[in-house]
Amino acid sequence: MTPSLEPHKINIAIDGHASTGKSTTAKELAKRLGYVYVDTGAMYRAMTLWALENGWIGPDFLDKEALIASLDRVDIRFRFNPATGKSETFLNGINVEDQIRRPGIADYVSRVAEIPEVRRKLVEIQQQIAREKGVIMDGRDIGTVVMPNAELKIFMTASPEIRAERRFRELREKGMDVDYEEILRNVRERDRIDSTRKASPLRKAGDARLLDNSQLSPQEQYDIIMNWVKEVLREKGGI
Secondary structure, eight states: OOOOOOSOOOOEEEEESTTSSHHHHHHHHHHHHTOEEEEHHHHHHHHHHHHHHTTOEETTEEOHHHHHHTGGGOOEEEEEETTTTEEEEEETTEEOTTGGGSHHHHHHHHHHHTOHHHHHHHHHHHHHHHTTSOEEEEESSIIIIIOTTOSEEEEEEOOHHHHHHHHHHHHHHTTOOOOHHHHHHHHHHHHHHHHHOSSSOOOOOTTOEEEEOTTOOHHHHHHHHHHHHHHHHHHHTOO
16 A cells, blocks of 8 residues: 655655666656656666767767756756656657667666756756655766655665676667677676766765665665655654
8 A cells, every 4th residue: 555645755765776677666656656757877878869960979989068058058957748657758749758768878877968058957956856855866876965854775785797688688689689699798888977977976875775776676675665665654654
């Protein structure tokens, strides 16, 4: 049974490594709890798409100055699609949900995300949303930078091999011709970049709860997190 969330609502920050199921988990929690889901990863993907469309990033170059100068012209929003039951990403009024999920975006997103000016721009938007409470965000620095006062912080992880296998199966099911070893290299490289960047590197917040889902089923993982949610709500008087 979904707990009563009135009169108190909490903010939930979910951080962790790439391909650990952060977004899937956050979306399901938001749906069950009636909270607002902010897909921060989609925001960085949209910013990466913006850079690609304008020719500011490629395999061996990144025009940071041009991208930074364009930030005032970038608007990223989320709209709920009742037909799919999911939120979709809009870049300057255009639905880019499918475009930002292409494998090619993942090749560049970490390089865009490590630009301090880009992070500050998106964090500002995210924090505005979080002030209303009842918000769930997932990403790399939600519990440490975006919502340091979130009542529940979760850090999700799994071995690189398992994460690559999950991503491989997901893309194959979508009919994409992908190579496991290439995906594994991408996962490890994203881990390296995310953990070593100067601006808001990936790290577990001191008060975050660690969830290694290497050997957990989706239902087992969900049950663990829901127990944490109920525990925090009880502490806050919301259940």
